[in-house]
Amino acid sequence: MAPAQCVHAQRVFHFGKGKSDGNKSMKELLGGKGANLAEMASIGLSVPPGFTVSTEACQQYQAAGQALPPGLWDEIIDALRWVEEYMGARLGDPESPLLLSVRSGAAVSMPGMMDTVLNLGLNDAVAEGLAAKSGDRFAYDSYRRFLDMFGNVVSTLSSSYAQHTPAEYTAIVASSSLVLRAPVGPSINHRYSSSLPWFDASARRRLLRFCGRVMDIPHALFEEKLEAMKAAKGLKNDTDLSASDLKELVGQYKDVYVEAKGEQFPSDPRKQLELAVLAVFYSWDSPRAKKYRSINQITGLRGTAVNVQCMVFGNMGNTSGTGVLFTRNPSTGEKKLYGEYLVNAQGEDVVAGIRTPEDIDTMKDNMPGAYEELVENCKILESHYKDMMDIEFTVQENRLWMLQCRTGKRTGKGAVKIAVDMVNEGLVDHNAAIKMVEPGHLDQLLHPQFENPSAYKDKVIATGLPASPGAAVGQIVFTAEDAEAWHAQGNSAILVRTETSPEDVGGMHAAAGILTARGGMTSHAAVVARGWGKCCVSGCSSIRVNDAEKAVVIGEMVLHEGEWLSLNGSTGEVILGKQPLSPPALSGDLGNFMSWVDAVRQLKVMANADTPEDALAARNNGAEGIGLCRTEHMFFASDERIKAVRQMIMAPTLELRQKALDRLLPYQRSDFEGIFRAMDGLPVTIRLLDPPLHEFLPEGNIEEIVHELCSETGSNQEEALARIEKLSEVNPMLGFRGCRLGISYPELTEMQARAIFEAAIAMTNQGVQVFPEIMVPLVGTPQELGHQVTLIRQIADKVFAAMNKTVGYKVGTMIEIPRAALVADEIAEHAEFFSFGTNDLTQMTFGYSRDDVGKFIPIYLAQGILQHDPFEVLDQRGVGELVKFGTERGRKARPNLKVGICGEHGGEPSSVAFFAKTGLDYVSCSPFRVPIARLAAAQVVL
Structure with missing residues (x-):
């Protein structure tokens, strides 16, 4: 959890009565739910009154060893008295009972990941008082729901039953003092009542009591009682149960609690509230919440707020209900209410998926007054927030109550259509529309559809x-x-x-x-x-x-x-x-949207492409050139090519090596012609051969490799073995590769440069505009680059003279060795452009092998040693500093130096934003991440 940037004296914030202590801008402090409840109350919507305990209080809870910090409970009680006074009811009073909901709410929406308790405040006496006012069925339906939810969420403030694997359960039982002598089955289905079939009744009780002390009571144990009751009565739906059935279930649920916990259900409502607040704070670090944050790369939050709110009831009969809706279709973006509701139900019933609800359209016939107000509220909220909203509501005896609103999650297709439509409706401008669409949304749109x-x-x-x-x-x-x-x-x-x-x-x-x-x-x-x-x-x-x-x-x-x-x-x-x-295509609303994006962004977006097909895909996705063309990938395109490469590798003399290179030249030239043609009018950056030569050898055991090399190259067994031994390296990624190959075998650089220039002139003769840029890899000293630049320019002069034509070109280098970034001013004397190879730069800066990080990176991420995999999200503090330093040094020596990056980070949104702020000219990424990089580059400007 990130340290607080500002400590607020106020930790509990009221909302209701048409006013509130907070507003929608206070998400970091009140969480998204608390901030939006405060905002809805402020603009006059019907919001049940309540209060929000801040995310800073959650931080203080963590710092206090998972205990309420000093003074916070008194502040909560003061806020409770304010709600009681407003409602004319009291928590725990059978004559005028006040029931509460207790919900989580972080600054970033995490649907279903943290805990909720409804109907808090019920005990036997309050249930009787509630029954006298509102009927037995309603009272005992609410009571049994509360017992289930409280038992499952609050009972132990420990990790959920459902988080453990069968093996972990077996270990828990085997290592405890309550070792069961009955045989433990091979697995535990923790969701269903048949979960412990191999235990006799006594052993099962002992196990459940033990589990109840170390973890929450599984919902399945309450569900078992409910399903058994319905089966005994021959009923299908929960709503068919009678009041007496529900009252009997309450007793059974309390027995489950005693059986699992070894103690009575807490009947003091204030104690229930204290435990519920603690449970919500605790759920911030539950395994499921942490996994969700990890998957969605959510970091830097203070914790969760706790929202305590007066209950309104959707389970008071057929004039009551609860629902969830979006102000527009979140899947397609269509401007039409999209949602569902359940008659005679409570809030969690809809999202839990236990009953399949009704379409929101049918509500206009069943509850016309509440529906009409709901539609009007949707218009108010969209106009106020200027976005598509996700709304939770309850209808209690035909009166509408708004329980929550937030910016609605949507698909990529929905996001783009909503943004475009809202611009067309005059609700937002182009800049606001660009900010409404997340880079990940475009990633979705680039996923395949059925052919x-x-x-x-x-x-x-x-x-x-x-x-x-x-x-x-x-x-x-x-x-x-x-x-x-x-x-x-x-x-x-x-x-x-x-x-x-x-x-x-x-x-x-x-x-x-x-x-x-x-x-x-x-x-x-x-x-x-x-x-x-x-x-x-x-x-x-x-x-x-x-x-x-x-x-x-x-x-x-x-x-x-x-x-x-x-x-x-x-x-x-x-x-x-x-x-x-x-594959999908960029068109329609997406095409319009991307034109707005391109009008705003300053950072150019290029693509990594090794074939004409890749280049064409990149161009179709809006790439402004090729930022990395890896020549070695062309060598694997056919058997003839790889055989020629192996002959070059195995050649014992310059003459034989040159002969093999002469065979490769037309292949390389043809490929470059195809890429230049596909990128007509745009720059193409071609990297000279980079990988270690051993990567071009056959795979298999040594005998198979020797046999294949001998048959392909004409070498004898002794020559093949000697050459393999010479090529073998202890650490090949730091070995004989990149410019070291071109310096040791200058004829290799000469062949590739010749292929590039001959292809460029051939395409120019056909009317294609070409802008070749030759990139020398793995440079660490200015002398290395100087050697290769001299060689390339000599070949250019020879080709231009022979073909009686010239083309403009640039020669630059990849900055992927930390030393190169540190001496960038010296290297810039020879380079017309820099391209930071952030994959290898990350590898060498951290000292992590990309091929081996899978063994420890998951552990580092789980333990918080790293916030992100540095090969996916740029390490801005370390690797990013080298990029900034190298850029500044390079431009100091050569002010017009073109600078970009060509690692995988070029398509990762937060990394793209960093490169834009650092002043780079371009990023280069895979063809299918080009639209994502374009959007990220635009959003950093706004």
Whole structure:
């Protein structure tokens, strides 16, 4: 957690009565939920009164060893009295009962990752008083919900039952003083009531009591009682249970608590409140919350705020309900309310996916007055926030209450359409629209779609709700853990669940797509998948998931783990088999949007491309040139080429080596011609040969390598073995590569330079505008670069004389060795441009081998030693300082020095922003990340 930049004396902030202590600009302090509750109250919307405990208080809780800091409880009680006075009710008073909700809320939305408690304040006496006022059914439905939620969320302030693997549970039981003598089964299905079938009743009670002391009480144990009650009564829905049924369930739920905890449920409402506040603070560091922050690269937050609010009730009968909606369709961007609601239900029921809710459109018939006010509130909020909003609401006996609003998460397609439409509506200007779209949204739009949707119509085996658009193809898995494991092995997985929960977040992120049997368009699966641009089909009621058998039943068909499935998240179709995909294109709204982006940004965006096909894709995505063309990749394009390379490597004499290079020359020239043609009128930066020569040798054991080399090059066995031994290196990435090859074998640089200049003149003769830039790799001293520049210019003069024509060109270098950045002024005397190779610069600055970091980087990230993988997100403090220093030194010696970067960081948004601020001229990234870099470069200007 980041240290507080400013400590506020006030830690508890009120909202309600048409005014509030906070506003929407205070997200860092009040969290997104608290800031927006304060804002809605201030602009006059119907918001149940309450108060927000700040994120700084969460920091103080952490610093106090996970305890409330001194004085905070007194401040909370003062705020509680303010709410009681406003409502004319009191917490714990059976005659005038006040019930509360306690919710988390960080500065950045993290849907479902932290904890919520509803109906807090109930005990036996309060439930009786509530029943006298509002009816038995409502009172005891609320009470049993509270017992379930409190037991699952608050009971121990420890890690959730669902976070542990079966192996960890076995270890917990085996190592405790409560070792069970009954045999422990091979796995624990922690979501269902059959989770402990191999224990007898006594052993099961002892295990549950032990687990209840070290972790939260699993929701499944309460759900077991509910399902058993419905089955005994022959009922399908929770709403069909009678008041007496619900009262009986309350007793059973309290028994679950005693069985698991070994103590009675806390009946003191103030104690309940204290425990709930502590639980929300604790949930900030829950495994699922930390994983979500890691996946989404959320860092630097102070913690979570706690929002305590007067309860309003959607479970008071058919004139009450609860819902979630977006002011526009978050998947497509269409200007139409998009959401769902449930009659006679409470807030968490909609997003939990336990019941499939109704479309928001039907509310206009069922609750016309509340619906009309809701529509008006949506207009007010969009106009006020100037963005698409995500809204939670409750209707209590036909009165509308606004419970939350926030900027709505959306897909890439939705984001671009909403931005363009709002400009057309006059709601925002171009600059505001550019800031509304995240770089990750464009990444989603560049994902493949199905090649021919009409071709698979006979393979559609089920249809659910189109919860998050796009196409996904993968093999079926049934657990989040398996999805992560398959992804780690390079396999594409479709995660199939009855419904997802926050504990599944890692597997949801790893999966190519998500399919659920239950849940609506605003369920947990749908909201999280849309935020990531992950294809999701939810509420597919025709499927039955059998986790134990790792099978899903669809009609008469049974599919097992590992079978191929395709999902169309735009239509909700579930398709049998592996359907072909095709790449997307920049057009329509996206084309308009990107024209606004390009008008704002100052940093040029180029692409890394090694073939004419790559170059064309880069140009279609808006690249302004090629910033890195790796010549060595061309050598692997055919057997003839790689054989010629190997002959060059194995040649014992200059004469034989030159002969092999002469064979390579036309291949190189032809490739350069294709790239120049594709990039007509734009610069092309070509890097001379960089990798160690051993990378061009065959793979296999030594006998196989020798045999293949002898047959390809005509060498005998002794010559081949001797040459292999000479090429072998202890640390090849720091060895005989880059400019060291060109200096040791100048004929290699000569051949590549000749191919470039001959191709440039040939294309010029065909009317193509060419701007070649030759880049010398792995330079560490000015002498190295000077040697190669002299050689290249000599070849240029010879080619120009022979072909009786000249072309303009530049010679520069990659800055990828830290020493080169430190002596950049000396190197700039020979270089007309610098291109920072941030992949190798990161490798050499950290002393990390890119090929081996996978062994320890995950540990570093998990323990907070590193905030990001430095090969994905630029290390601005270290590597970034070298980039700044090298740029300043280089331009001091050569003021018109062109400077860019060509590592993978060139397409990472935060890194692009850093390069723009540092004053670089361009970034170069993969062709498919070019639009992302263009947007990031524009946003840093605004």
